Amino acid sequence: TRTTRPQRLLKAVQDRAIRGNPKSVISVIDHYCRNQEWAMNVGDEKGFILDSVVSELNPQTVLELGTYCGYSAVRIGRLLHSGARLLTLEFNPDYAAVAREVISWAGLENTVQLVEGASGDWIPRLREHFGIHTFDFIFLDHWKEGYLADIKLLEECRLLRKGTVLLADNVVCPGAPDYLEYVRKSPLYDSRYFKSHLEYTKAEDGLEKSVYLG
Ligand SMILES: O=C(NCCCCCn1ccc2cnccc21)c1cc(-c2ccc(F)cc2)cc(O)c1O
Numbered sequence: 001t002r003t004t005r006p007q008r009l010l011k012a013v014q015d016r017a018i019r020g021n022p023k024s025v026i027s028v029i030d031h032y033c034r035n036q037e038w039a040m041n042v043g044d045e046k047g048f049i050l051d052s053v054v055s056e057l058n059p060q061t062v063l064e065l066g067t068y069c070g071y072s073a074v075r076i077g078r079l080l081h082s083g084a085r086l087l088t089l090e091f092n093p094d095y096a097a098v099a100r101e102v103i104s105w106a107g108l109e110n111t112v113q114l115v116e117g118a119s120g121d122w123i124p125r126l127r128e129h130f131g132i133h134t135f136d137f138i139f140l141d142h143w144k145e146g147y148l149a150d151i152k153l154l155e156e157c158r159l160l161r162k163g164t165v166l167l168a169d170n171v172v173c174p175g176a177p178d179y180l181e182y183v184r185k186s187p188l189y190d191s192r193y194f195k196s197h198l199e200y201t202k203a204e205d206g207l208e209k210s211v212y213l214g
């Protein structure tokens with residue numbers, strides 16, 4: 001049977017990227033998705049904004065919701081200092097299998113841990129299962145209709161602390177209107193929109209950065 005889009009993206013990485021070199025994995029994926037086959041990675045333009053938020057914050061504990069092929073896990077993981085860890089959650093087992101290979105090809109298997117399952121099931125268990133107290137940085141890139149429920153669940157589970165930064169992809173396209181309204185209205189958050197474009201296209205999209213005020 002035909003290969004899947006994630007499998008074709010992984011083959012491009014294995015054929016063209018340098019093992020152990022996250023920068024080359026990132027550029028191979030961006031070139032492949034811009035020139036051969038679109039895929040829903042955060043991409044190079046929004047990725048540059050993601051890089052600047054992560055570099056400025058220098059987080060020790062990071063949560064990513066929505067791994068897909070591991071592109072943003074590699075983007076974030078490459079910027080983390082020794083001892084820092086990224087936990088990335090992926091619901092789809094086929095995506096997870098590809099992401100594990102991409103993360104390993106980039107040489108980030110000791111920095112990035114992939115967990116398979118639904119955010120709603122895992123978030124309440126992160127503390128007792130991974131010994132996590134709170135997160136410094138959270139990247140939301142999973143079900144757009146799940147962003148709001150999951151940020152409320154993270155609050156309830158006390159996994160946010162004063163200064164935790166949440167960065168949400170796709171708040172315009174496909175869109176997360178209920179999430180945007182919540183973080184922009186709530187006194188618990190200081191929120192700001194970074195206008196950009198949908199990965200590899202000219203369509204508008206952007207990232208919403210929200211600091212938890214506790
Ligand atoms: O849907 C998107 N991503 C989510 C994929 C599925 C998430 C499932 N999932 C993963 C972890 C997880 C944990 N718990 C529960 C569920 C979970 C997405 C889509 C577009 C897009 C597509 C078509 C188009 F025409 C324009 C834009 C662009 C993006 O950048 C995206 O990120």
Ligand SMILES: [Mg+2]
Pocket residue numbers: 040041042141169170
């Ligand atoms: Mg996205």
